[in-house]
Amino acid sequence: MHGLILSRLPLENPPELTRKEKALRAAFIDVLEAQSTDLPFPNLINSIYGKKGYQPMLVQKFFSDQQLQMLSDYLDKAVAHGLDPEQFYVTGLKYQLDEVIHQKSSDTVRIQRGLAKLELAVVNSLIRYSMAMQYGVTNPAKIYSHYATPTLIPDSNSVIRIFEIVNLKIYLDSIQPKGKTYLALQKVLKRLDADTTENKDSVKIIMRQKVVVNMERLRWKNKPAEQKFVSVNIADFSLDVMDKEKSVLHMKVCVGEPGDKQTPQLGSIIHSVQINPVWNIPQSIARNEISRYASDDRYYLSNNNIKVFKKGKPVRDPEAIDWSAIDVREYSFQQQPGVKNSLGKIKFLFKNGSSIYLHDTPVRSVFKRGMRAISHGCVRVEKPLDLAFALFGKGERYDQLKRGMESSYPRAKFMGLPRPVPVRLFYYTAWLNDRGGVRFGQDIYGLDQLVYDEMQKKQF
Template sequence: MATFGATLAMPAVVRAQENNSIWDIFGHNRTMRDVDREGNTATALSLIETIEPILSFDTAYNLQLAIQNYEQFVAVNGSWDLPTQEMFGLMLGHRRKQVKDLKRRLMINGDMAVEERINDTFDEKLDAAVRLFQARHGLIINGQIDEPTYYALNVPTDYRLNQLRLNAMRIEQWASALSDRYVVVNIPAATIEAVEASAVVQRHTAVVGKADRATPILNSKIHQIKFNPFWTVPKSIIRKDLIKYMNEDPEYLTKFRIRIFDGKGNELQPTDIDWSTEEAVQYTFRQDPGAENSLGRCKIDFYNKFDVYLHDTPQKGLFGENSRFFSSGCVRVEGVDQLAAWLLRDNGGWDVTNVQAAFESNERLDVPLNNQVPIHTTYITAWANRQGTVSFRDDVYQYDAAGQVTFEA
């Protein structure tokens, strides 16, 4: 699918720019002035960010309703039309015949109210519909048919229906293990929800594992928060990354304050190691606390055999990406200070202000939770809320393609 989109989409941008008439440009400028794009984005997000947890029995019920709607559409219509290459690059103010096709598609998807007469102008209503479509698919909301949006439009109806069915079964299984208070990491969405009394009290953007270094799916309990932690580099990262970085830049370890220790705790120098071999794997590499530490200011520990955890990060810019699959299995958390305060509330004296003060102190501090909080790392690529809004995400680890419903937790 990505190859198809990449080969067809880019030439369409050039054609779209070349084909702009003086009337198209004039209409574009006038429409741009009149449309409340920020308001359209806010409306789209309000339809997505409800208090319902992704992982809950309510979502399982809502998915069944969505499945019925999709099955009915497929039975009557077969499939919706996939976008043509000329649809790529459409944006507010454009006047083209492909705009009509886009409107029809978004009416079918429920992103736009059905209209009897459809014109060829990319107007305010279509801008709002595109932004809702982007929000439902976890894309950067800009109102344009850019590459990620084009790819999402290019997914066939039967594929989406299969996603709904698979995820309904997954959620029904996982929901049976839920307690009153829990944390959910949804890997395909790269998001985190803090849930209490069947309602989401916090949402966080996340960065999760790459396809070849997947974040594991599991049920566990968060038991400890470490402030200003050391980072001990996993052997897999030493082997796959660190040796390569040192060959590219012999000052890498010094720049990032990573120290080397042998099995007896003696500190070594980078020059003591033969970087042309895998000798480095037999040593311990530990990064000192600080702003450049790979774990940032906070590490959130939960029991597991994979040596993964939630943590802060100095690379805040990654939270703004469409696709946030950059880690080696651990989960980076945007706004980790708020999540830490929520987790520590039963310890007394830990509000956001105190958490931030602990960050700024640069002092090492480990705080066990008085009440451990369940955490579920999950794989949900489709879900629905009570408003009938259906969301989808890419099958990054190919579990949908394999038809996998049950996971070892």
């Protein structure tokens, strides 16, 4: 390495620089300005180098013991993560590294320009790779129209940490995803890529894409910080109560139909339940279903314990109304607690912008179906009492809840959880089964292609 160029320059706006130091500084600034449009967070990077006198920082630390060659090796292995190494500009990094290694000029300014190009190639590749491993290469909030899950994205601190790395290999190893599902998907991807058949069949192509997409989903930082949370996999029609990364309760669920009734991906906090809930029927359901049923059967409303209101006032004789001839928007409908209530005997409440909640159902046969995307958007749970026990725990409050659900005279009652529990509604089309193998599910909402297409674009 060229010790003359890599000797540290004065920091933080030195009062005077020698002519040579000014020339070296100007060379670095010139290269930085020329390449700024290709860099992530260019203004922040410029600020960092400005505070250090516009001189190479990472090359100083990592060149002598061949850590930069090792970095290019890690980038080449990005294929093991379902990513194209060129997303991290690996070819450009190798070229600039080779240029510096074989530099024969004695012109210090020219040498400085070469070092600056290598420095920025390292910064560019390392930041992009680091962010990809820790956050994914896409932002789900920009991909999905139904996504309200708190998800961390790279920020200025992510960039600053890059310049604080001491040992590059230790750092690169530390950011590799290590979850069980992720590692299992990596093994599947390796087997698929090892198939050298020129004309791979469409099934394998789709499978590989599904693996790549779900690895990306697993890189998103959207899981709660708490050790215990409720996890719903919409595409698997399943719910798990997770505690210390292990499922302590598993059950089937029903989710929203494809289209405008699909269950959104979201994250929130379950704060309370309503025992023997009252169902305030959404206007869309009232207009498209309830009024039609009432039109066909004049006793449908009373038989299903549904009260009718007009401008907030009870309607005493809804059977007398010709529901096929009136404007349903003037009415509201409320199903009272009881065995026919569509929400069953309990619903689990959490704040969200889509009026989504978890709830019981009086129709138990639906859980025998394989395809359970059948609801209006909310999530019907197979074992509501077990879920309540997992959230409340053993004690008088749970016993009170159970007695309320079992009562022959159901009355609606709210109960707050002893401790609020996070809930996440995810969408994974590949997951681990009970034996630790990978299972592939149906892409019920057609979301895999959206993620895959976005992954092909340059990010950051």
